[in-house]
Amino acid sequence: xxxxVEDLLTDYNIMDPDFVKDPFTKxxxxxxxxxxxxxxxxxxxxxxxxxxxxxxxxxxEFEIFTSRGILVMPPAPGWDEGPxxxxxxxPITSDPPEHHWHRRLILPIFSPQSVAKYEQGTKDLxxxxxxxxxxxxxxxxxxDYAQHIPVRVIATMLGVPLEMEEEFTSWVRGVLEQxxxxxxxxxxxxxxxxxxxxxxxxxxxxxPREGDFISExxxxxxxxxxxxxxxxxGVCNLMLxxxxxxxxxxxxxxxxxxxxxxxxxxxxxxxxxxxxxxxxELLRVxxxxxxxxxxxxxxEFQGCPMKAGDRVLMTxxxxxxxxxxxxxxxxxxxxxxxxxxxAFGSGIHRCAGxxxxxxxxxxxxxxxxxxxxEYSLVDPTAVTWAGGQVRGPRRCLVKF
Amino acid sequence: xxxxxxxESCHGHQMCAIAAPEIFGSDDLGNAVLLIxxxxxxxxxxxARRAEANCPERAILITE
Ligand code: HEM
Ligand code: SF4
Numbered sequence: 001x002x003x004x005v006e007d008l009l010t011d012y013n014i015m016d017p018d019f020v021k022d023p024f025t026k027x028x029x030x031x032x033x034x035x036x037x038x039x040x041x042x043x044x045x046x047x048x049x050x051x052x053x054x055x056x057x058x059x060x061e062f063e064i065f066t067s068r069g070i071l072v073m074p075p076a077p078g079w080d081e082g083p084x085x086x087x088x089x090x091p092i093t094s095d096p097p098e099h100h101w102h103r104r105l106i107l108p109i110f111s112p113q114s115v116a117k118y119e120q121g122t123k124d125l126x127x128x129x130x131x132x133x134x135x136x137x138x139x140x141x142x143x144d145y146a147q148h149i150p151v152r153v154i155a156t157m158l159g160v161p162l163e164m165e166e167e168f169t170s171w172v173r174g175v176l177e178q179x180x181x182x183x184x185x186x187x188x189x190x191x192x193x194x195x196x197x198x199x200x201x202x203x204x205x206x207x208p209r210e211g212d213f214i215s216e217x218x219x220x221x222x223x224x225x226x227x228x229x230x231x232x233x234g235v236c237n238l239m240l241x242x243x244x245x246x247x248x249x250x251x252x253x254x255x256x257x258x259x260x261x262x263x264x265x266x267x268x269x270x271x272x273x274x275x276x277x278x279x280x281e282l283l284r285v286x287x288x289x290x291x292x293x294x295x296x297x298x299x300e301f302q303g304c305p306m307k308a309g310d311r312v313l314m315t316x317x318x319x320x321x322x323x324x325x326x327x328x329x330x331x332x333x334x335x336x337x338x339x340x341x342x343a344f345g346s347g348i349h350r351c352a353g354x355x356x357x358x359x360x361x362x363x364x365x366x367x368x369x370x371x372x373x374e375y376s377l378v379d380p381t382a383v384t385w386a387g388g389q390v391r392g393p394r395r396c397l398v399k400f
Numbered sequence: 401x402x403x404x405x406x407x408e409s410c411h412g413h414q415m416c417a418i419a420a421p422e423i424f425g426s427d428d429l430g431n432a433v434l435l436i437x438x439x440x441x442x443x444x445x446x447x448a449r450r451a452e453a454n455c456p457e458r459a460i461l462i463t464e
Contacts, residue, residue, distance in 0.1 A: 056456075107429040112414060276418045280454070338453040339415075346456055350411040355430060 009033055012040045012048060014072060014290075014313075015181055020387030024330065027318035037304050044074035046292070046311040047304060048318075052326075052342070054302060055319035058293065058312060059346040065293035065312055066095050067349065072292045072313055072389050076183030084194045086230050089238035092291075092349060099348060101222050106235060106352055109157070109213060115356040118153055122360055125152055126367035134371060138378060141259070141368075142252040142396040149364050150247035153356070154239055159212020160200055171196075172244045180388040190237070197236040201229060213239075239353075246289055247357045249392020250343075251364045253286035256393050257332065258369070259377045265369060267334055278334035279362055284341035285332050287317040288391050291345065316342045317391065375400035401440045402463045403448050405432045410459040419454045420447035432459070 005013050008029055013019060019026055030038045031050035038048045049055050058065045069075065070092055088094070091102035108114060129148055133139040151169055155162050173179075174189025200214055209215050217232045258265050268274060291314040295306045306312070320341050321329040327338075344351035351357065377383065378397035386394050403423060405416075412430035416423070422444055425433045440448050452460040 104429065107412070111428055111430040112417070112426050113428075280415065280418065337450055340454060340456040340458075342456050344413060347411060350413055354412075355414060 009035045009038045010040065011042070012038050013042050014048075014388055015043065020385050020391070023317065023387065023391070024321055027315070027321060031318065031322060037302055039304070043072075044311065046072065046313050047306060048313045048315055049302075050315060050318040050322070052319040052322035052324060055315055056342060056346045058301070059314055059342075059349070062095060062099075062348055064296050064299050066296050067093055067099075067293060068095065069093075069294040069311065070291050072290055072311075073180055073183070073186075074311070076187040084191065084198070084230075084233065087194050087233045087237065089241065090231055090234045091352070092238055092242065093234075096348070102231070102235075103348075103352060105217070105220060105222065105227065106239075109216075110352050110355055112355045115359050118156070118356065119359060119363060121156065122149065122153055122363045123367055125149060126364055127371070130368065130371050138397060138399045140395055141255040141398050142248075142393045145368070146248045146251035146255065146364065146392075149251060150357075150360055151244045153360060154243045157213050158200075158236060158239060159209070159214055160196075167192075168240060169244065172241055175241050176245045176389050177386045177394075193237050193240060194233050197233050200236075201232055242351075243353055243356070245386075245390045245392075247353075247360050249288035249386070249390050250283065250286060250357065250361050252393040252396060253288065253391075254282045254361065254365055255368060255398070256377070256383065256396050257282065257286065258365070259375055259396075259398050260380070261332070262374070262376075264332065264334055265373065268369070269373070271335075274334055275362065275366070277336065277339075279358060279365075280339050280341060281332060281334055281336045283343040283358075283361075284320045284326070284336075284339055285330075286392075287320045287341065287343035289343070289345075289351075290315055290317060290389055290391075291349075314345070316345060372400050401445050401448060402438070403434060403436070403440055403451075404461045404463070405434060406459045406461065407431070409457045410455075411457050413456055415454040415456065416451040416460060420444065420451040423448055424451060 002016055005011050005016055008026055027050045030036060036051050040046060091099050094102045129145050133144055151165050152162055171189045171193050174185050179186030179189055204215050204218055217227055220227050268278060293312045295308055295310040297308045299306050323329050344354040375398045378399050383393050384395045386392060410432050414426060416432050417425060423436050425435050427433050452462050
């Protein structure tokens with residue numbers, strides 16, 4: 001049982017079930033107080049900016065707010081021991097100057113042109129998932145549908161066995177969900193991921209192949225040098241961890257939204273040209289990802305005395321609901337014209353996978369709404385949510 | 401109307417290309433490239449303004 005929160009400004013608890021269920025009213029409370037950057041001693045201590053301007057300013061200041069630690073929780077004891085201790089998750093855990101080549105090496109596979117080739121496969125996958133439950137009249141939009149999409153797309157990209165989907169998902173949830181409050185599980189899950197990729201890498205070195213990203217990395221060079229193994233393992237680790245829970249959460253939240261808003265489904269049927277704008281609006285409102293930074297040196301930010309080593313949350317979901325930046329921020333306006341949302345972050349760490357994530361989100365939603373144009377929640381109070389680092393529904397029964 | 405992209409601050413969100421695909425495209429790394437050199441035709445000027453208003457890095461500059 002977690003101790004009840006007394007004062008959000010000095011004692012917030014991002015893992016409190018009430019916070020996970022509805023972080024937005026808490027963000028509002030902090031944002032409109034005299035202290036829009038809250039602090040807590042819980043979970044190793046952290047600062048939480050809630051205004052758009054502050055979150056963006058901090059994300060841009062990468063020399064002070066470093067990416068040495070990007071999880072919203074402190075690392076497990078002993079995480080930096082063992083054979084894979086030097087494996088991080090580049091480029092998300094990298095700072096300049098290395099960040100530049102760490103990121104450059106993966107950007108080309110994620111450009112809009114490159115990810116277009118996954119469209120048909122994603123659509124076929126969505127259709128086959130729907131085939132499984134369409135005759136039943138009920139389904140778990142999160143567990144039977146959203147959950148299966150990103151993991152298979154990433155497995156295809158990396159050239160690893162699709163049959164291992166369940167293991168991949170459980171490792172990722174071990175890192176980002178259950179692992180949030182259980183550091184041992186988090187460390188163990190990370191080790192499983194990295195040892196799995198170490199085997200994959202060894203196999204490709206022995207039996208070279210073509211056409212998947214791990215193989216490409218084994219052949220790539222940076223300034224005349226082969227790419228080191230610990231970098232390849234780190235990137236694969238990140239692609240699995242960053243690409244799965246995040247996108248699945250975005251698909252799930254949006255399906256949950258449409259289940260309750262037939263007028264929005266109708267609006268898109270009547271105006272299909274609104275889709276791109278609508279997706280950005282849904283990403284703004286249901287931004288699933290909160291990251292963190294570690295303060296490099298003692299610094300004062302907006303009057304807050306931050307110490308070297310302090311953790312700062314990059315509360316992108318709070319920034320996206322700031323009325324100083326967005327008119328009527330809590331209203332979903334599918335044709336919102338001005339939308340500088342930061343669901344994919346801001347500055348040098350902008351989500352490298354954003355073009356792939358958008359494609360998956362669009363195809364998953366369009367395919368669902370084509371096949372299941374009318375549906376609703378079985379019981380709104382029974383929907384369960386994960387939160388902390390990545391927020392989205394985990395069980396969301398719908399009927400049609 | 402002319403449009404320029406500040407390459408230093410563009411980090412490839414691609415929200416410009418989503419708002420105005422006639423004007424903005426992507427290079428190999430996903431950063432913005434201009435598809436129209438010189439004056440933006442009148443019928444696309446609204447879209448250019450919208451692209452500017454959707455860039456989270458404020459990397460797009462419009463001069464009229
Ligand atoms: C809707 C889905 C997604 C959301 C909301 C999301 C969000 C984010 C955010 C906010 C960041 C910035 C991290 C920071 O500032 O520290 C980020 C970074 C990153 N994401 Fe995503 N992400 C999504 C899907 C994906 C996918 C599908 C992939 C690819 C497989 C991916 C790969 C990455 C990578 C590689 C980075 C690190 C970039 C860097 O540090 O330079 N993400 N993501
Ligand atoms: S929206 Fe802005 S940051 Fe993103 S690609 Fe366009 S110009 Fe660059």
